[in-house]
Amino acid sequence: MSLEIIKTKLKEAGMKITPQRIAVLQALTGNKHHPTADDLIKTIWKVHSNISAGTVYHILNTLVSKKVIGKIETADNVVRYDPNMEKHHHLYLSDKHEIVDFFDDKLNGIIMDYLTKNNELDNINIEDVKIQIIGKVRKPQTGTSKYDK
Amino acid sequence: MSLEIIKTKLKEAGMKITPQRIAVLQALTGNKHHPTADDLIKTIWKVHSNISAGTVYHILNTLVSKKVIGKIETADNVVRYDPNMEKHHHLYLSDKHEIVDFFDDKLNGIIMDYLTKNNELDNINIEDVKIQIIGKVRKPQTGTSKYDK
DNA sequence: TATTAAATAGGAATTATTCCTAATTAGAAA
DNA sequence: TTTCTAATTAGGAATAATTCCTATTTAATA
Numbered sequence: 001m002s003l004e005i006i007k008t009k010l011k012e013a014g015m016k017i018t019p020q021r022i023a024v025l026q027a028l029t030g031n032k033h034h035p036t037a038d039d040l041i042k043t044i045w046k047v048h049s050n051i052s053a054g055t056v057y058h059i060l061n062t063l064v065s066k067k068v069i070g071k072i073e074t075a076d077n078v079v080r081y082d083p084n085m086e087k088h089h090h091l092y093l094s095d096k097h098e099i100v101d102f103f104d105d106k107l108n109g110i111i112m113d114y115l116t117k118n119n120e121l122d123n124i125n126i127e128d129v130k131i132q133i134i135g136k137v138r139k140p141q142t143g144t145s146k147y148d149k
Numbered sequence: 150m151s152l153e154i155i156k157t158k159l160k161e162a163g164m165k166i167t168p169q170r171i172a173v174l175q176a177l178t179g180n181k182h183h184p185t186a187d188d189l190i191k192t193i194w195k196v197h198s199n200i201s202a203g204t205v206y207h208i209l210n211t212l213v214s215k216k217v218i219g220k221i222e223t224a225d226n227v228v229r230y231d232p233n234m235e236k237h238h239h240l241y242l243s244d245k246h247e248i249v250d251f252f253d254d255k256l257n258g259i260i261m262d263y264l265t266k267n268n269e270l271d272n273i274n275i276e277d278v279k280i281q282i283i284g285k286v287r288k289p290q291t292g293t294s295k296y297d298k
Numbered sequence: 299t300a301t302t303a304a305a306t307a308g309g310a311a312t313t314a315t316t317c318c319t320a321a322t323t324a325g326a327a328a
Numbered sequence: 329t330t331t332c333t334a335a336t337t338a339g340g341a342a343t344a345a346t347t348c349c350t351a352t353t354t355a356a357t358a
Contacts, residue, residue: 018306038344107264305354
């Protein structure tokens with residue numbers, strides 16, 4: 001994510017543009033995976049050794065509350081952050097403890113259709129549906145999957 | 150859950166039957182919601198003030214690893230426990246910060262069918278699919294929903 | 299460039315959880 | 329029933345993640 005886009009995102013969220021916030025977003029969007037706060041702090045300190053850990057936590061919370069980034073809860077209960085705010089789901093590779101984004105608009109549609117027809121949920125205003133697929137890469141084919149390293 | 154059922158569950162899991170384990174399972178199954186470890190410790194201490202907190206954590210971890218109970222990750226990132234091991238999903242009432250069980254075998258089938266046909270997941274051995282529905286009870290009808298108090 | 303509310307640094311405090319070790323105990327075997 | 333032993337527990341210390349506190353700094357506005 002370019003510096004300009006980062007600045008635009010911060011402005012759109014009504015947040016002041018600070019070097020600390022830029023550093024957090026750069027560290028987060030430069031990362032293909034879904035880093036923890038601690039991962040981000042370490043990444044940031046390689047370049048800006050003077051940014052305080054408390055500030056990183058604070059910035060992450062603000063970014064989540066302003067919906068600039070996402071926060072995900074994993075099977076092993078570690079808080080991770082997600083730069084991608086487009087609607088998507090997560091595939092947990094249970095053997096590798098890795099999270100992969102999974103985009104599928106059609107699936108969203110199927111589930112929403114089904115749920116809105118469900119009597120039990122008549123009185124519920126559905127805001128979001130999240131799907132977590134837990135699985136492993138099949139062994140015999142190791143090395144051929146797009147999810148392999 | 151009766152004492153006899155609790156004892157049977159522990160035996161089936163290959164676990165010794167101890168008063169501490171019985172207390173944890175009684176506290177967990179007597180609770181309609183999805184308590185945190187701390188909730189359970191407080192509940193247990195009302196009756197057995199001598200059971201150590203560390204022991205409760207240890208027992209909960211053992212029960213989860215033996216699949217006697219479930220562990221759920223919530224939006225506010227607190228670990229909660231679930232006595233029900235039947236396949237089910239969770240409805241998060243975002244205004245009440247409450248979790249409600251949601252059983253729907255048909256939905257499971259629809260999703261599994263769809264996913265197994267998805268090329269992207271060809272190399273993934275799907276172990277489980279969890280759905281989190283996030284929503285609110287509709288306001289005008291408050292008092293008429295089965296999810297209302 | 300002056301002003302001020304917002305943001306940050308740095309460290310202490312808090313919270314949830316795990317770890318450690320000695321003492322106890324459940325269940326198997328005699 | 330009693331004995332034995334590995335498993336379990338108590339109690340508290342240690343750890344890890346996160347929040348809180350307060351003085352200082354700074355970004356954006358006028």
